[in-house]
Amino acid sequence: MAELLFKLSNVPVDEILQVRQLLDEHEIYYYETDSGSFGVGVSAIWLPNSQQLEQAKTLLAQYQLERSSSAFEEKVERNLWHSFSQAPLRFVCAFAVVGAILYISIAPFLID
16 A cells, blocks of 8 residues: 655645655655645655655655755854845845834834
8 A cells, every 4th residue: 555755735846856856866666646626635745665665754854854954054144144245235224214113113202
């Protein structure tokens, strides 16, 4: 009986392609199903050979760990200084707009 390996709903296309490539590289036979015309089915990757399930799950867990760590590194790189260095004029304008909104919001309470 076929075993469900990986649901494809709300998964980015690049991740789906990388999972396919990973399974192909390790010669793990799989097939895909889609949700169908009415969206009732399950869009997923299935393994017809349940003997390869543990190997596939191990590979998939390792892949997802690597993907999450690289995503975390990207997120760390996108800090305040990085956004300033990429577009300083936009950063200064946004900062000025935030300051103006704060001033307009607080000014009535500061005036005697």
